[in-house]
Amino acid sequence: MKKMICASLLSITTLAYAGTNEGVAAQNKDNYQTALKEFKPLAKQDDSSAQSNLQLMSANGKGDAQAYTPAIYWFKKAAEQRDASAQFNLGVMYKKGQEVTQNYTQAIYWFKKAAEQGYAPAQYNLGVMYKKGEGIARDYNQTIYWYQQAAEQGHAPAQDGLGTMYLRGGLDFSPNYTQAFSWYQKAAEQGYAAAQSNLGFMYNQGLGVSKNYTQAIYWFKKSAEQGHASALYQLALMYSKGQGIPQNYKIAYILFDLAKSNGSKKAENRDIASTKLSPEMLVDAQRITTQLSHSKNFAADLCKLLNSQN
Template structure:
């Protein structure tokens, strides 16, 4: 890694990769994870999801929680391996149990959507809450959304968490607040609020918010 970053030595990434390869083949889990990252992103190597999956697998089986998350994502997306939601959920759970924040968020999402198994609101709320407590802004949106769903419907908590996510520039939270206002989830429709949130979401790059904004502006016109 000194050669990779040029710390104390002349930067030489070819040499760095050679040493990482040696360390990885000798069983060093951090080297295996870093090689996985290099192959996944094409850092000084020909990009290869298959090779990335191989090295993430080696590191994950040695307890590397970040590699567990990467494996879960590979299985979820079907990159470097056949898509398998059950295995995605398995590896997200393994990472989450070791405190890997993004694993917590995506495991909660699996439970929320019933991906790789049954939908389970109790587990979704548990893992979203853990992820938020660990600093995941992304999970804040999904926690707010979960509180809009039955049987544990709690509109006050839903609004609190969605607004928290929106304050942290989470465009999907802005979009959901816009939908809430436009469709009157908890009462009358509030078109002015809907326009506000859809505009904020569009400014943050949310495409579907742009469509809803255009529809509302067309109706007003």
């Protein structure tokens, strides 16, 4: 009898595994109706993997999953089974007020559940909420703790956030530029634009490392190629001042203008750069800026422009 029960359980597990695999295979082929057909019966049997896949399909409106059940239903089902990604996504929904009334307390609750399981995105987001004091008393020590947990797993936003905490310091801890540089570098090497810009700033100012304009320009360029406003602005400053690179007001103007269109509120330097250009050069700079703003290959086109001036 015991063998029969074990055999039955094995058979059910095997069927569930097969059904999940078939659903994933259909999903990968954009065959969402078949994926929905495979996942839904398993989800009703509390298969957390099927529930997680239904969550994402419902959230993205794939396979008419939204018409069947709201995403939050599946998120909750899987989260209650300790599915860390579901707990995290549920936290995001409560934080943003998606399909539910915005509730920071619930967001923290689910972020913490996932964070305690070692889920890096949840650890980072929990740190952010402690940093901003959203639904909980502001606590920089807790911010650093949770950022560190995620950063040590290679989570680039957490590494960048940790770098900024060490750069600025707080009421009960002093800045540590060496630590700031180290964490920025780890995130920058993963291609994280904000960290690349911050690393360029560290090299430019000589914080936690010897001042090195060549390295500052290198990292500002890496970040600027991703359209990061601060990097575009900082690189424009270096061109306008001739720091580590030949002074070039035309390039500076273009970069200042791109920075502004990407969210930078510092426009006054663009206007100063424009006074250094002839009317013909200004028109050409504006033409190039427009071309870059509409480029489908911004990184390559910006790189080509900057390299042509060296």
